[in-house]
Amino acid sequence: MISSVPQLFLQMGSHEMEVASTLISVGRILLIFVAARALAEVMVRLQLPTILGELLAGVLIGFSGLHFILPPETGAQLNGTLLNLVSSLSDVTPDVVQSIYNSTFPNLESLATLGLFALLFLTGLESELDELVAVGLQASTVAVTGVVVPFALGTLGLLYFFHLPLIPAVFAGAAMTATSIGITASVFGELKYLRTKEGQIVIGAAVLDDILGIVILAVVVALAGGGALEIGPIIKLLVAAAVFVAASLFLSRTAAPLFDWVLDQLKAPGEVVVASFVVLCLCCFAAQAIGLEAALGAFAAGLILSSSKHTHLIQDTVKPLVALFATIFFVLIGTSMDLSVLNPMDPSNREGLVVAAFLLTVAILGKLVSGWSYLSKEKTNRLVVGLGMMPRGEVGLIFLGLGTQARLLNPALEAAILIMVIGTTFLAPLLLRLVLGGKEAPAEQPA
Structure with a gap:
């Protein structure tokens, strides 16, 4: 400094x-x-x-x-x-x-964070609310399965196979629960699968994963700090999340006409992007103020404006900002990765590589299983759903950073979690491209 x-x-x-x-x-x-x-x-x-x-x-x-x-x-x-x-x-x-x-x-x-928020805002704009609500049950099932399975398998495996202490094992298991909605949304958007049923299930599940990840993070941090595990704050957090999601869905039905009226009154250049970002900032502020992640507010802002008559105009003005600032966000994820932990010739890395192989396997299978956890009368590509839930990205790095700051992780476990994050972050876009690359995306319905 x-x-x-x-x-x-x-x-x-x-x-x-x-x-x-x-x-x-x-x-x-x-x-x-x-x-x-x-x-x-x-x-x-x-x-x-x-x-x-x-x-x-x-x-x-x-x-x-x-x-x-x-x-x-x-x-x-x-x-x-x-x-x-x-x-x-x-x-x-x-x-x-x-x-x-x-x-x-x-x-x-800060620019990178703006890029993430703009990307999630655009994802919300491109999400059909009726379709998102229609897959709510499937998304909830995918989210819960994608949290419970890797968390349980990872924690138990580290306890019984590698004989780690309870708190580090729980922390490592928790690091595998969340899904990077930013990476998933970017890949689906690029492959034109964001508006498909699979895309809507994954986005909905990723949002719920974000909420569940916040709750798990609060519990793990309380345990790591040696504090008593109190049920009250956890219930309060869950209630806040439920109220926020319900309010977002309500506003997405009712607030768009008011936004359109305000926008029609504005005459100065740049009115569309400025007004849109005011809504974005308000939603991010509200989410953060009640203890949720601001990123969830960014997605909610896009969802609220998705029924606006100016949706396509908003998308056209926001996309250049996403191209600029989301690039910074993804590049910064890569700059913090230490690939030296992958070198098996270094004896100090070998224990971490063994643990990493286990965590990476559980992290991949735990999310893939979620693709087969929901019921659907229509035929869906369950492998795409599972792969879409796979990347941990910045969320996994946040967990890792918290564990390092709290001195909960030994060098081997720290390296193992980093490898798990790197592996899922790089493999998910690659595998999704291989699975979807030869298939033509379904035509999007006109707004």
């Missing part, structure tokens, strides 16, 4: 500091977009999802690659050549460049 080197900063002029900060901020964005677009083009030519290219771009320029983009929590130093280049251009020392980089990194994370 800047405060860690005050003496160095006092020796620098404000102009030099401003130049260094600007070079770092603009340079990071430039590196992210160039790397992401280059690898996305490769993925398109290989008929693979572009999100895979964005994740690989993060790996290439991040902690496991060139060290051009590094989350400060990794504790690693930026690439020496990059440090020296910015240092010479801004006339400040490399230590100051590193410190400015660390202190301004949250700005980049």
Whole structure:
């Protein structure tokens, strides 16, 4: 952080500091977009999802690659050549460049968060409410199965096969419960399967997974902190989630005409995107204020406006923002991945690789099973549903970060959870493309 080197900063002029900060901020964005677009083009030519290219771009320029983009929590130093280049251009020392980089990194994370929210907002917009409600029972069954099976198998397996203590085993099991709705929505949207019955089941289940994951996270954090496990806060959280979902469904039926009226009164340029993002921010604020994830609010905002007469116009204005900022989000996931834990030649990795093989197997099978857990009179592709539930992505990394901060995980278990997250994050888009790549997406119904 800047405060860690005050003496160095006092020796620098404000102009030099401003130049260094600007070079770092603009340079990071430039590196992210160039790397992401280059690898996305490769993925398109290989008929693979572009999100895979964005994740690989993060790996290439991040902690496991060139060290051009590094989350400060990794504790690693930026690439020496990059440090020296910015240092010479801004006339400040490399230590100051590193410190400015660390202190301004949250700005980049804010852009990435905006990208996630915009992506989920677009997912909500493209979801047919009637279709989503129609698959509510199936989505609930898929969500519960996709949480219970990997959590139970993972926890019990770590306890009885690897003889881990209870709390670390429970934490590792909990890390396998959630589904990254951002990754799933991106892949389904790209493959034109978001509006299919399978797509709606997976999106609905992923939203419920998010809610269940929040509850499990609250329980595990309470256990990890040595506090008493109180039922009251958990029930309160569940009630808040139920009220929020019910309110979102109600508003999606009633609020769109009011939004359309307001939009029709606005004449200044940019009224569509500004008004839409006001609704997005309000829903994110409301979700966070009652203890839920803001990402859930972003999806709810899209769902509320999905019945607006301006839906297609909103989609057209939001898609460029998704293309820009969601790219940053997915690249940052890749930058934090440490692929050195995959090296079997390092003796310190071998225990973690054995545990990782177990966790990855359970993580994949636990979500695949959920595709066969629901009843449906219509024929559906259950493998697609199971694969859509597979990626853990940023949710798994959040769990891992919390476990590391609480010092609950030994190095082997920490590496195993990271490998599980990496494996499911990369395999899901790849397998979905292989399963759906040769099939023509059903034609979408006109709005």
